[in-house]
Amino acid sequence: MGELTVKRTAIPGLLVLDLPLHGDARGWFKENWQREKMTALGLPDFGPVQNNVSFNPQVGVARGIHAEPWDKLVSVATGRVFGAWVDLRAGDSFGRVVTVELGPDTAVFVPRGVANCYQTLEPDTAYSYLVNDHWSPEAKASYTFVNLADPQLGIDWPIPLEQAEVSEADRNHPMLADVVPMAPRRTVIVGANGQLGRALRLLYPDAIALARPGFDLSRPDDLTRIRWADVETIINASAFTAVDAAETPEGRRTAWATNVEAVARLARIATEHRITLVQMSSDYVFDGTADLHTEDEPFSPLGVYGQTKAAGDAIVSTVPRHYIVRTSWVIGDGKNFVATMAMLADKGVRPTVVDDQYGRLTFTDDLARAIRHLVGTDAAYGVYNVTGDGPVQSWADIAADVYGLKGHDRAEVTPVSAQEYGRGKDLAPRPVHSALALDKIKATGFRPAAVDESLRTYVADLPIGS
Template sequence: MVEAMQLRVQDTAISGLKLVSMPVHRDTRGWFKENWQREKMVAAGLPDFHPVQNNVAFNEQRGTTRGFHAEPWDKYISVLSGEIFGAWVDVRPGPDFGAVFTAKVSQGEAVFVPRGVANAYQTLRDETVYSYLVTEHWSEASLGQYSYVNLADPQLQIPWPIALDEAVLSQADREHPPLASAKPVLPKKIAVLGATGQLGRALARLADDDQRISVLSRQDVDLSDPDFARDLFFSDYSHIVNAAAMTAVDRAESAEGRREAWKVNATAVRELARLAHQHGVQLVHVSTDYVFDGSSTEVDEDHPLSPISVYGQSKAAGEQAVLAFAEHYVVRTSWVIGQGNNFVSTMRRLAQQGIAPEVVDDQFGRLTFASELARCIMHLIGSASAPGIYHMQGMSEPMSWYDVARQVFSMSGYDPDSVQPVTTEQYQRGKPLMAPRPANSTFNTNKLRATGFIEQPFQDLLKEFLSGVPVR
């Protein structure tokens, strides 16, 4: 056999629309091609789009014309016999709405069509066989998300090889609206689990400017319920951010708390990661400094796991379940400060009440503001950064909890010397069921910075936070 050309994937005038040129092996018997070869084509530049259905359309006559149809899924089109003139129009909201790309496609070409790009074609030969892989199963419910554009819209200026008044069209395709009246196809949503947590609330605030973000409460998705995914419609989402967890560190040391921690932080996370992978949804799982024992002054993403508490053990197990699937993210963080109960708001309240608190001075780390953590997660999603583990903390020198408390008192207008330093051992003395804490919770964040994420200055964020924290 003789190979006609090498496999090649090219970008087009429409973002995400890819033109594929592939080898076609011909001899006296006919020809052979690898129409879809996941490993080679992903390596060449196609997205790993997880098709679930293959459809074939037989077009008896030259001039048969179909489209423009934009479905709420990705598809990969190719020609098995004959030749087509293909045309595509971007109907996703944004500055590229209405962008057009055309190409002739025969056995040696294919086109990857992303969700929200309207697809049309005209056959150039009799008995043309047109094939397409899709990433979702068709359903009646999906019809409401379709968008259509008229094939003859003069705004598009499509150079149809065969005039449309001489072509074979369905009546429905003749009556589709012009581009100016077409319904934009909205992008898939980003589900956020854990609506009432500090990170969930920070992501909810970003939803004001990013309509993809859909924050789900425990009533929507309860990870403590073995059937938590029954109402989680994965096909609606491109990403799931798991900001839900059992975080009662001390209670996790009890028999009941241990069971709850493992159920929510490990068992449910394993199932969530599996289902996300099955449906082609990328999971962003939020983890913690408690997966380390705190014996090292600074740790990077490759540092061995060594949890010393039940909470840390359950979170470490959840991480491993997520990382079993190569497309998912784990974002480790620590000392999160946001809307809700947290150390900074507690110290400010104690200062206002005239209380001189005892605060441990032998646990070191950095504060992470929930707003920054939310911004980091959306950066990883938006920049299509490589999956895997990322460390995220605030930008400051490592501090003890005692140092943080003094800064909170001082910035709030109170005497920082009111804060009394104690060791962890002294603080825990006489308190039953206290989980061991890592002595050091300082992360190396170079990997995250290499993706282009730049943290905001810690002092500015702390001032901003203290100015808006309500008195409780």
């Protein structure tokens, strides 16, 4: 009977499964696809949506070599085949070949872009394959092929191809030297022109960058322009972040449309197409009564902005492959607190700055680096706090640091309470404590940059008076 095993091969991601056959005088039974057991042994949870069967009445039928834009689990229901797989993905393993003889007790998981073919060794062979995307003419246009007889592949066919049953199309596929490798699945950056979006584009130069005015996440039809089957990761760096405006009737509607309804659309797309969704979260999902916020702290938002971000987080948490990256006090390429303080210093202005709200700055290059680390290392899905590292400070402390870095006296910054600062202004409630615990992200091997070093570099690179 044997045991269910999953073994790696020389082609990355190509896995061979030994399937137990349960037999008696009546015949045999097998679990051809058993999600819980197989994924526990390392098979990707690839989400099959279609099952195809190819019946071959005679010995020597050869089919392939085809690479499709989806994953598949191939097996034999009856008979035996000689199977061969060729990696046609761009990369170091392009052109690598693996061969395996398959009977009912063997299956092979074939990742997207690895070409598949077989030759029947027994009559009346039924070859089955589960795939995780529906066939369509559009999908077929993405197929990649290589010639069965290419000597560079070195496939030792049990039955010479001149004696085999081969279609005319398969005989005329290109040689490996002429094959265009299948491109990897893409990364999509939503909100690509924002502070974080610009930092992400530097790390993902080949990403699909979506931004206003050409793309608006709140317009459902804009999402239909992307072929999501070719996307591996969505990074949502788009949000309505006008905290004070969110408290107005119009701002409230816009905040919910952008931070909740649009996020729900992305979540549905990510779930349907098995895409990893990265969602940016905020310290505003908390009321700020705790000195330090951990990832598992319950939501307790004070205002509309925090309420919409908390609702978006709850939706994204239902996506099977998700990272919720919670951050605070973001500083990047654009209008922000540090840039404003530096401009005021250059102009000789003596600002009044709140000194009883506490947290840490997060620089977008460090935040983008953390996102790439989580996705690139296949870290466990879930919520991660990401900010700069170092002591917790008030806004007034940071403003004084900026003035010092600009060559001014730190005393030019006048501290004031949030209550006094907000007197006579229509300001949304803000958490007193915004500092986020960093233990979880550090446990993945990522080390956030020190805030003081990042601040020094950032201020030095700012144009004078801007």
